[in-house]
Amino acid sequence: MKIVFFGSAHFAVPALQALIKSGHELVCVVTQPDKKRGRHLHVCETDVKSTAVAAGLKTFQPENIKSKESVDFLKKLDADLFVIVAYGQIFSQEVLDIPRVMPINIHASLLPRYRGAAPINWAIINADKKAGVSIMYVSLKTDSGPVILQEGIRIEDSDTAVTLEDKLRYLGAELLMDALKVIDDRSYCLLEQDEDKVILAPKLRKEDGLIDWGESATAIHNQVRGVLPWPGAFTFFRGKMLKVFQTDVLPIFPNHKPVPGEVIRADKHGIVVACGRGFLNLKELQLEAGKRMSGQNFIIGHRLKPGDVLGK
């Protein structure tokens, strides 16, 4: 089949690599324009572009995929299939109608759960037991098209949004290969999503990383795991932003009633902080502009002691 691949983010790379190996005719890779980003605002290309260029593929980087120029360009490619993975622009019906067979998308959730930009993060924040990937027919409304294939995996206690994404991006690439097969054979069926079971997973905002010490230890623990790599869970320590990367929920019963955010222990056992319900051991931290370090080193270097209160 003649395929046009649309993708930008890290998540899309294994799918593109799988396509390259698959022997299908990849006529073009469409990705977001090179942008000034990162420290000092240097111009960077997307991970997908680097992969495509390394493979000698033609790339296309329109500012607006819906523009007349983009549409004309895409039509000339005469593609059978559009494969869209974490591309970053919304399509118009006119664009979706271009491929001869259909436009398909890999989405990192078990649809209809978690439509939107941050499905992996919300699955962890909400303490789900399972996550997965879906391959669906792309319709105009975001992530609402009928599902072709779907596969789930267990979310382990040790998973963070980063480790889970890493698993899902490869799972997605495998499932894409299966999807190409059934599409080629015309042996697929389209399963409409149950609109009653839709859960939205909007893009995370900076404030989604702010820790509310009044929440339960378990909820904060899930937040810490779920908001990686961005925005990262954070609180404040002596007026500076303090990022929290790794925590453990502890069954501890102190002999006084601490305020939420109060450090009740800071020693070789770790940094134990009181939450609204339960206690958290802060295992990996990073103070604003500082290095990421263990709780041990944080105590030693910053003279953290019981009675200090986090959050301001």
Next chain:
RNA sequence: CGCGGGGUGGAGCAGCCUGGUAGCUCGCAAGGCUCAUAACCUUGAGGUCAUGCGUUCAAAUCGCAUCCCCGCAA
């Protein structure tokens, strides 16, 4: 040229503004105390203060340049 923080024994930090003996907590090593210990006491090893140039009688500290690390913002 988006804004800002930082590079000091193995680790995390202080010292820098106001130049003049390399400091703290921890780790490590040896010894001691103890029924015992992640506890306590003694002692000890370990540092071209990122790099280069400059100012100075004298630079971790002041000036210029370079390299590297990090946060914000996008």
